[in-house]
Amino acid sequence: MAVNADSKQHDTERAIETVWRIESARIIAGLTRIVRDVGVAEELAQDALLAAVTQWSKSGIPQNSGAWLMATAKHRAIDYLRHRKLADTKHEILGRELAEREKETPDLAAAMDDDIGDDLLRLVFIACHPVLATEARVALTLRLLGGLTTSEIARAFLAAEPTIAQRIVRAKRTLSEAGVPFEVPRGDDFTARLASVLQVIYLIFNEGYAATSGDDWMRSSLCDEAMRLGRILVGLVPDEAEAHGLLALMEIHASRAKARVGPSGEPILLLDQDRSRWDHLLIHRGLAALAQSEHLSEKRGPYTLQAAIAACHARTAVAAETNWAQIAALYDELLATAPSPVVELNRAVAVGMARGPAAGLQLVDALYGNAALKNYHLLPAVRGDFLQKLGRPSEAREEFARAAAMAQNSRERDLLLDRARACTGTG
Amino acid sequence: MRVMVFIKASEYSEAGGLPPTEMFEVMGKYNEQLVKAGVMLAADGLTPSSKGKRVKFSGDTPTVIDGPFAETKELIAGYWIWQVRDMDEAVQWLKRGPFGGSGVEIELRPIGDVNDFETFTPELRERRARLLEQMEKPGYKRG
Numbered sequence: 001m002a003v004n005a006d007s008k009q010h011d012t013e014r015a016i017e018t019v020w021r022i023e024s025a026r027i028i029a030g031l032t033r034i035v036r037d038v039g040v041a042e043e044l045a046q047d048a049l050l051a052a053v054t055q056w057s058k059s060g061i062p063q064n065s066g067a068w069l070m071a072t073a074k075h076r077a078i079d080y081l082r083h084r085k086l087a088d089t090k091h092e093i094l095g096r097e098l099a100e101r102e103k104e105t106p107d108l109a110a111a112m113d114d115d116i117g118d119d120l121l122r123l124v125f126i127a128c129h130p131v132l133a134t135e136a137r138v139a140l141t142l143r144l145l146g147g148l149t150t151s152e153i154a155r156a157f158l159a160a161e162p163t164i165a166q167r168i169v170r171a172k173r174t175l176s177e178a179g180v181p182f183e184v185p186r187g188d189d190f191t192a193r194l195a196s197v198l199q200v201i202y203l204i205f206n207e208g209y210a211a212t213s214g215d216d217w218m219r220s221s222l223c224d225e226a227m228r229l230g231r232i233l234v235g236l237v238p239d240e241a242e243a244h245g246l247l248a249l250m251e252i253h254a255s256r257a258k259a260r261v262g263p264s265g266e267p268i269l270l271l272d273q274d275r276s277r278w279d280h281l282l283i284h285r286g287l288a289a290l291a292q293s294e295h296l297s298e299k300r301g302p303y304t305l306q307a308a309i310a311a312c313h314a315r316t317a318v319a320a321e322t323n324w325a326q327i328a329a330l331y332d333e334l335l336a337t338a339p340s341p342v343v344e345l346n347r348a349v350a351v352g353m354a355r356g357p358a359a360g361l362q363l364v365d366a367l368y369g370n371a372a373l374k375n376y377h378l379l380p381a382v383r384g385d386f387l388q389k390l391g392r393p394s395e396a397r398e399e400f401a402r403a404a405a406m407a408q409n410s411r412e413r414d415l416l417l418d419r420a421r422a423c424t425g426t427g
Numbered sequence: 428m429r430v431m432v433f434i435k436a437s438e439y440s441e442a443g444g445l446p447p448t449e450m451f452e453v454m455g456k457y458n459e460q461l462v463k464a465g466v467m468l469a470a471d472g473l474t475p476s477s478k479g480k481r482v483k484f485s486g487d488t489p490t491v492i493d494g495p496f497a498e499t500k501e502l503i504a505g506y507w508i509w510q511v512r513d514m515d516e517a518v519q520w521l522k523r524g525p526f527g528g529s530g531v532e533i534e535l536r537p538i539g540d541v542n543d544f545e546t547f548t549p550e551l552r553e554r555r556a557r558l559l560e561q562m563e564k565p566g567y568k569r570g
Contacts, residue, residue, distance in 0.1 A: 018515040022464070066523070117463070224510065231465030275556040281429075281468060282509065317560035318553065 012057055019065045020049055021147040026066075027073050028144055029119035032182050034077040038126055039172035041142065044080060048073035069147045099362050120145075121236040122182050130199045131178045136171035137200045143168055146225050146234070155206065155218040194237070197302060198246050201229045205250050209257075212411070213266055234289070241297035244289045245304030251286035252310040255279040265340075266411050271319040302338040305330055324354035341372040349382055357389040377406035381416060388423055397423035429468065430509045430517045430537040435530060436476065436502035441495065443475040453525040461509070466520060472505035500532070508538070 009106050024045060031041035051072050052065075062068050127140040128286050142148045142156075150168065154161040185193045208222025215422040237243050259277035290311055293304045300308065309330045331347035344367055352360020364383045373379045384399030400420035407413040461467040473479075476494035496502060511517045517535050526533065 014515055017520070018519045021512065021516065022519060063522070063527070073432075111442075221512075228465035228510070232463065235463040235465075275560075276435070276553065285468065315560065317556040 009057060012061065013053070015061050016053055016056060019052075019061070019069065023066045023069050024049075024147040025120060025123065025145045026116050027070055029123040030070065030116060031073055031077050032126070033119050034074070035080060036182055037176050038123070038144065038182075039169075039176055040080065042078070042172070044076045045073050045394070047076050078155060090427050118184065118235060120232070122185055124197055124233065124236065125177060125184060125193055126180060126182060128193070128200045129175060129180050130179060130193070130196060131174055132171050134172070134200070134203070136167055137196070138203055139164055139167045140171045141229070141282050142204065142225065145229060148225070150216055155216050156222050158219070194240060194242070197233065198242060201226050202246060202250070202303070203235065204229070205237050205253075209253065212261070220257075223250070223257070226250055227254060239296060241293040242301040242303050243426060244293035244296065245301055248286045248289035248293060248307035249303050249310060251282045251405065252307060252314050255282035255286065267409075267415065270313060271322075273319075275317055275319070278314070285370040286314065287311055300333065300337070302334060306333040307336060309334070322353070328354045341367060341370050342376070345373065345376075345379060345382060352382075352386055352389075357386040361386040361390065375406055377403045377408075377412070377416070379403075380406070381419075384419065384423075388419075393425045428511060428513065430514070431513055431536050431538050432507040432517070433503050433534040433536070434505040434507075434519065435532050435534070436499050436504040437529075438499060440504040441477070441499050441502065442474045442478065450525075456525050460523070461507070461520065464520075466509050466511060467507060468510050469508040470506065473503060476502050528566060 021038045027045045027048070028038070028041050031044050032038050035041050036045065049071055052069055052108045056062070056065075092413055123144060126140070127144050128137045128190055132140065139153055139157075142153050143150070148156075151161050152162040153159075157164070184190070204222050205226035208220050208224070208226060211219035211222070227247070227250050230243070230250055234240075234243050234247050255278050256270070256273060258279065259273040259275065260268050260270075268274075286307065290304065293307070294300065297304075312323055312327050312330070326348060328350035331343060331350050334343050335347060345364070348360050348363035348367065351363055361383065364379070364386060367379060380399040381403035384396045384403060386401060387393075387396035397420050400416050400423065404413050404416035404420060407416055458467065459472065475495065479494040479496070481492040481494070481496065483490045483492060511519055511520065513568065514535065514537065521533060522533065524533075
């Protein structure tokens, strides 16, 4: 009997956790609007969650669990303000505003629900605020918007739990001390701040994408988290082309997840992947998001352009049929929009494929001496590839060996050493 | 994980009647919630089984049976594909749907992965890749 009671308790706890994951962002967003402090809002939301655990363990989970949590949290927020009102003037002002708002809209909970989209967007912007260091933005976004626990974030980023906990506490304090307003920025400010939001989501995605098969699954689930955030964002700012572009880029990249790793965990390069293993629901969605972005804006931003490049591959069933000329042209456009030495190297690869290894080699040689690529192992790797194709195996071998020595990842190093060994003959 | 949510047919859906306006509205709102939460990946509704066919392979030649089919409760009226963290989350989302008291039964099934079948030969894989490529071409998609 005790076992049954335990397992029932366990089921309830799991269900409550699930409700929390679904609701927490909305609740924290709604509360932040009332108390104007994201840290306090999160604490109050946690209080409401504790109340739910106590109540629901006895009575079972109510049908409208989300609304229950929201209403309980809201009551805590109002109590908080009433108590603080006596303590200091800042809160007195907030308390007065709140009282006025209550007069206008007697049902504050309902009002909170109506504006939840706006509040959620404000929460996104506050979590990715430039006053915070990038890694703090990432942790706070996962915590406040993804509903991840500190321990899950720590596992995902291969960091110690106290480190992440500290990072989050400090981030909330920084926001509070800087008096960052809970609002959606306007005009030029909006564009810059949205860029930060997109960057944070893409960082989360890439962290998950870099996970290898031996890692904790929590790491690779960051890709799903990032895509979820991307989908939520697209719903919040449906007219922003680059938000669709980023979603397209992530979905098309994620579509290759199963094909990019071999049976023993070795990386498989794009052109060697078994394309039947690509996820076509994600490709389909990614192409639709790309089309939406291109429909919204004639000028393609960096995420949209990268998505367009990924889409060229996604639309091609057999690697040998890749339209490299089109990809090289897209890299030209990307270079004009967002110049970077890594993009130049990628362009060299595309040009080498489109017009032959000699043309590619010329571009790669021009990149030698670029400080930003000094320790970038893919520069000698690409050069080695062109040399090998040009029938200069001893030079190619040297480049692959150099690349192997620079590679950080042991799997990649093995792959490069294999290529060096495969270069036989002289010339 | 990805979950397919099957909505079973009802006498109403089988009669080909569109749901009453208010039902359309609440379902629309629910779908919107799913999309905005980043859960919904795909969704479609099916026409009544009277427009469907079944092909039975028992003898030498296949037999084609025209709809409608009798066992309403076992028919499918539509589906969703959701991206969720686990089955608990899928159940929790379903509980939020506007189905209370309707008597409808909805089935949730995790989607398997064709990639798990290692019996595919390289030739079969290439054929599948080409087929899927064809499916992404503009003009193939419905409406």
